[in-house]
Amino acid sequence: MPREITYREALREGLDEELAHDDNVVIIGEEVAEYNGAYKVTEGLWKKWGDKRVIDAPISEAGFIGMGIGASMLGIRPVMELMFYSFAYVAFDQMMNNAATCRYMSGGLINVPIVVRGPANGGTNVGATHSHTPENIFANMPGLKVVSPSDPYDVKGLIKSSIRDNDPVYFMESTVLYGMAGEVPSNDELDEGELIVPIGKAKVKREGADISLIAHGRAVVSSLAAADILAEKYNINAEVLDLRSIRPLDEQAIMETVRKTHRAVYVEENKPFCGIGAQVSSMIMEQAFDDLDAPVLRITSADAPAFYSPPIEKLQLPTPEEIVERSLTIC
Amino acid sequence: MASKTQSKTTAEFADDPINASLTADDKIELLRKMVRIRRFEQTSLKHYHAGSIGGFLHLYIGQESVAVGSISLLGDHDHVITAYRDHGHALAVGMTMDECMAEVFGKKTGCSKGKGGSMHYFAPDKNYWGGHGIVGGQTPLGAGLAFGVKYLGQKGCCLCYLGDGAINQGAFHEALNLAALWDLPVIFIIENNGYSMGTSQVRSSAHPEEGLAARAQGYNMDWAQIDGVSVYEIRAGVNKAVLRAHEESRPTLLEIKTYRHKGHSVADANAEKYRTKEEIQEHMAEHDPIDFWKSTLIGEGVITEDDYKQINKEAGAEADAAAEFAIKSPFPDESEIFDDIYWEVDNNTEAGRTGRHFFHG
Structure with a gap:
């Protein structure tokens, strides 16, 4: 165990x-x-x-x-x-x-x-x-x-x-x-005697072939939940890539998943303007344009300051339901 | 201090043990350092006006006694950090005119390889940690250097210089609080030249009648006010603070009254508008720290007027040679743009080779 x-x-x-x-x-x-x-x-x-x-x-x-x-x-x-x-x-x-x-x-x-x-x-x-x-x-x-x-x-x-x-x-x-x-x-x-994760290495958290959900931080958890829904309800097999570090960035892992699934969504709890998704989607456009079967989508927090009232605040952040809904538009 | 009181204060501070122990050669060396700083800056100014140096050039002329007097007290575990008016401190810790001149010329042979410029000189091998461009931004770093000295169990301190314009920055007050709260061996030295750029001290700072350093009382910190014209007085006053740092690990806030003969920077077009020409003339004629130290040493029979002329001549020649060195040096190569950003990349470590670090093009 x-x-x-x-x-x-x-x-x-x-x-x-x-x-x-x-x-x-x-x-x-x-x-x-x-x-x-x-x-x-x-x-x-x-x-x-x-x-x-x-x-x-x-x-x-x-x-x-x-x-x-x-x-x-x-x-x-x-x-x-x-x-x-x-x-x-x-x-x-x-x-x-x-x-x-x-x-x-x-x-x-x-x-x-x-x-x-x-x-x-x-x-x-x-x-x-x-x-x-x-x-x-x-x-x-x-x-x-x-x-x-x-x-x-x-x-x-x-x-x-x-x-x-x-x-x-x-x-x-x-x-x-x-x-x-x-x-x-x-x-x-552990053979090494301790747990070290290198900075600058992304990790595939869930293997998939139909669409790549690329994310960092808690948005990875939301993306994994969304991937479950996509599989169960829509028979769409999503790959989830956790960047883990933003800078340095594992560009190779990003391009590998895009070349595998041909569809990419960046999910983050950051704001959209010049967010991490803006950087990543630009890189995908430049380096994997011909591999894409659909535009790269960005799902971010709402472009507004955080709302205090709990029911509304929850809606400001990417939810699994929103990730599913948006993902379906490019599948 | 008015010139008429000089002989009295000179005698008083000359007798302080830290000054009484100075040999004739030591005293001449202090003079030489001050003169070298001045000639270095006069030479850089000439080349700035000729268009060979751009950007900012914050001259220390008139304040040389402060850096030279205080830094002359330091030992192996003592550190120095200052703001952007940093040429004097750099030469006082032993950086060469060549590397400093080449840096303002933006050359590869500069102390920061042309990446820092006039405001950003560094020499960690001489315990000199900059050269910082943002007013007051270096003061928490100064507290941190003192924290490091204490953490490592060394007997040392950090002299952290700032201008009178920096004393209203929040970071400085945070640094004062931490220094007093955690008994850090840091000495904050306010070089009070009377003006934060073009705004006089009267128009910028609220403070107790006793002076700027008296604000230290609010942090339960020791403080003193020192006349910056006299090297003897600076050494005697700063040494008390150094001893307090070394022996008791306690911080001090010092205010050293001084005057800059030139503008805030060479680009300061109003240097003779926000203060009168008469005021500047009076300071240059009657309170120049180099003249004062020269007169003191002649009075003591340590040097003659001719000796001074020789020192001045040698310093001028050294500065000219440094300018020549700078002019002949190559500019940095474009390929150096991405060096010196990440230690791990520069050293080609596994961490430096993992992931994409740079995102241009």
């Missing part, structure tokens, strides 16, 4: 293992230590690792993320938690200018091995200010890496590779996924 743990537990396990792996890994963020994490991701880590390794920060994102960037220049590996990724916007200068460009402007003399992680999702009834999905904004900036894991296995493997990466990695999770359980082998079940 394979081990099943939640996304939150898998993430915590990854953090714990990296604290053990490298003395220079330090976790800093609001409520990450004594409070055990606003979403309990870091629960127990302060008790285990103490004040030096797990540090409660004041509500001061520009200050503590900038501080982490400065410390990382000396070889510290700060893993900074944003309670919500929406709060990245108050640290924007630090995250865009300082983390992303110091290496370039120093002619390669400096590198910034920082991880900034936290939930980047809507759909939780908290209004527009706490529901931002900025993966496209940060992926726009060369020098940054953006990772968006959708299941417990990947979140563990990817947080470990992100912490070991020598460039800034912005690691975007989802509060909706924190309680999701999934198979994550324990280290003694």
